[in-house]
Amino acid sequence: MMEKLRHKYALSEKGAKDMVRAFIAVTISNLVLMLPVGLLYKLSSYLLECELKKSELPFFIIAIVITLILIAVTTFIQYNATFLSTYVESGIRRRGLAEKLRKLPLSFFGKKDLADLTNTIMTDCATIETASSHWIPELAGALLSTTIIVISLFFFDWRMALAAVWGMPVAFIIVLLSRKTMKKVQNKTVKYRVECLSGIQEGLECLRDLKSYNMTDTYMDGLENKIRNVEKHAVVAEFTNAAFVCSAQMILKFGIATVAVTGSTLLIKGDISVLTFFMFLLVVTRMYEPLQISLQNLSAIINMSNSCERMDEILSHKEQTGTGSLTNDGYDIVFDHVAFSYEDGEKVLNDVSFTAKQGEVTALIGPSGGGKTTVSRLAARFWDNNSGTITVGGMNVTDVEPEKLLSLYSIVFQDVTLFNNTVMENIRIGKKDATDEEVIAAAKLANCEEFVERMPDKWNSMIGENGSELSGGERQRISIARAFLKDAPIILLDEATASLDVDNESLIQESISKLIENKTVLIIAHRMRTVAGVDKIVVLKDGETAEMGSPAQLMKKGGIYKHMCETQLKSEKWNCFE
Numbered sequence: 001m002m003e004k005l006r007h008k009y010a011l012s013e014k015g016a017k018d019m020v021r022a023f024i025a026v027t028i029s030n031l032v033l034m035l036p037v038g039l040l041y042k043l044s045s046y047l048l049e050c051e052l053k054k055s056e057l058p059f060f061i062i063a064i065v066i067t068l069i070l071i072a073v074t075t076f077i078q079y080n081a082t083f084l085s086t087y088v089e090s091g092i093r094r095r096g097l098a099e100k101l102r103k104l105p106l107s108f109f110g111k112k113d114l115a116d117l118t119n120t121i122m123t124d125c126a127t128i129e130t131a132s133s134h135w136i137p138e139l140a141g142a143l144l145s146t147t148i149i150v151i152s153l154f155f156f157d158w159r160m161a162l163a164a165v166w167g168m169p170v171a172f173i174i175v176l177l178s179r180k181t182m183k184k185v186q187n188k189t190v191k192y193r194v195e196c197l198s199g200i201q202e203g204l205e206c207l208r209d210l211k212s213y214n215m216t217d218t219y220m221d222g223l224e225n226k227i228r229n230v231e232k233h234a235v236v237a238e239f240t241n242a243a244f245v246c247s248a249q250m251i252l253k254f255g256i257a258t259v260a261v262t263g264s265t266l267l268i269k270g271d272i273s274v275l276t277f278f279m280f281l282l283v284v285t286r287m288y289e290p291l292q293i294s295l296q297n298l299s300a301i302i303n304m305s306n307s308c309e310r311m312d313e314i315l316s317h318k319e320q321t322g323t324g325s326l327t328n329d330g331y332d333i334v335f336d337h338v339a340f341s342y343e344d345g346e347k348v349l350n351d352v353s354f355t356a357k358q359g360e361v362t363a364l365i366g367p368s369g370g371g372k373t374t375v376s377r378l379a380a381r382f383w384d385n386n387s388g389t390i391t392v393g394g395m396n397v398t399d400v401e402p403e404k405l406l407s408l409y410s411i412v413f414q415d416v417t418l419f420n421n422t423v424m425e426n427i428r429i430g431k432k433d434a435t436d437e438e439v440i441a442a443a444k445l446a447n448c449e450e451f452v453e454r455m456p457d458k459w460n461s462m463i464g465e466n467g468s469e470l471s472g473g474e475r476q477r478i479s480i481a482r483a484f485l486k487d488a489p490i491i492l493l494d495e496a497t498a499s500l501d502v503d504n505e506s507l508i509q510e511s512i513s514k515l516i517e518n519k520t521v522l523i524i525a526h527r528m529r530t531v532a533g534v535d536k537i538v539v540l541k542d543g544e545t546a547e548m549g550s551p552a553q554l555m556k557k558g559g560i561y562k563h564m565c566e567t568q569l570k571s572e573k574w575n576c577f578e
Contacts, residue, residue, distance in 0.1 A: 026141025124307035163262035167255030328393025338388035360535035410483035418467035430482035442485035
């Protein structure tokens with residue numbers, strides 16, 4: 001049961017146990033709320049039979065006080081078991097989700113839209129929190145308490161009991177029948193919501209391009225349509241839900257009428273007493289109150305199933321695991337007949353074999369789509385290869401915990417990510433305990449000093465959201481400074497100098513040459529001058545190793561590398577002429 005609850009509602013082990021406690025607490029609370037009905041029944045029986053004796057008055061007063069105390073205590077217990085435990089579980093769920101996302105391979109995020117993930121983390125989490133604190137415990141508690149009360153009613157009069165309960169299963173069946181319809185409606189609602197979020201995000205990211213091409217009005221028209229779709233479908237979803245829930249609640253109300261009619265008939269015939277009739281009316285009225293809410297809760301839980309499925313998809317996804325210790329002997333990176341494909345079946349690498357030796361600079365080049373970036377990602381275990389082996393110093397990378405493995409790497413990506421903080425703190429990400437002197441030294445190696453000294457607060461200047469105050473080249477130099485500061489034995493440069501001008505590129509190349517002593521350097525490049533001085537070039541084409549050797553060897557061979565150099569040289573001459 002616990003395991004089913006965990007997967008069904010995306011709970012931790014403790015959260016599943018707390019939910020069971022919440023079921024029990026709500027059930028007891030509902031039963032205690034029936035005590036006033038019992039007291040009223042007892043008091044009415046005394047008044048109908050004879051006058052209430054003074055000697056019995058203290059009994060009723062004490063009973064009322066005890067009942068009020070019990071109601072207060074059970075309500076407090078219910079609050080602790082539902083609301084407080086939910087808030088604790090909410091914290092556990094969000095931390096667990098963040099921890100899970102940290103351990104997932106990048107292949108998972110490749111098939112996920114950012115807006116969809118954001119919707120899951122924010123909206124779905126909030127929905128599950130509400131369900132855990134309100135809908136699920138109240139529904140389970142109402143069903144359990146009602147079952148106990150119904151069984152008790154049959155001991156008084158089975159005919160009146162049938163009249164009271166016939167509508168309950170019918171009402172719940174009506175709501176349950178809405179499952180398929182509501183799931184379809186809810187899927188469309190989420191789809192339109194995600195499309196709207198994606199549209200807003202896209203507009204914010206591409207605002208400059210939209211304005212430059214006078215596409216703002218066209219974009220706003222498209223966004224308005226997406227917003228309108230969300231609004232329209234929200235109305236449809238609400239109406240569909242209301243149609244089922246209101247129909248079910250009407251059936252419950254008919255149950256009260258049935259009790260009144262049946263009770264009147266039996267009373268006229270003399271089969272039941274006035275007191276029994278009165279008691280049934282009181283019980284049914286009190287019993288149907290939580291059931292009315294339960295029907296709404298049941299409908300909300302049905303609608304929530306999509307949120308739980310999306311959450312469970314993340315929490316149940318296979319993690320990248322491995323040992324927390326490094327057993328490498330040196331830092332040679334060896335690819336041995338490596339193949340890789342994405343989860344959608346798209347083949348990226350077929351048969352890649354090469355060795356990037358320690359103390360050398362190895363460059364990956366080739367036509368676009370050849371698999372260069374994929375190779376670098378596999379080397380750092382952002383993804384796991386399908387076949388073949390990748391080793392670092394003889395250590396299989398798939399046997400090592402990803403974060404432990406990444407301690408060996410300094411990586412500079414083509415797309416730089418910066419934070420709205422100072423220059424100093426953005427560089428310090430490379431080594432969180434680095435001193436200011438160490439940060440500045442690394443920044444100088446990356447040629448950052450030139451533009452930082454022009455900034456108002458120099459090293460303590462804020463750079464804006466994702467470095468909005470900096471040029472593309474300046475952002476890239478900060479990223480390179482991070483890699484220098486980390487000073488890891490393996491350096492991965494993915495088009496690291498793509499945003500730099502020729503002069504700065506030359507300076508960075510000089511800086512890199514100072515760092516590669518006894519280190520493994522893997523460079524991905526499109527510009528041939530970037531790889532002119534490397535030790536080894538690996539040419540990738542169509543996911544395979546097409547050529548391999550030094551620049552001089554490959555020029556003599558007259559293959560893909562020579563063709564790329566000649567083509568780029570012609571292009572640069574044409575540009576200069578123009």
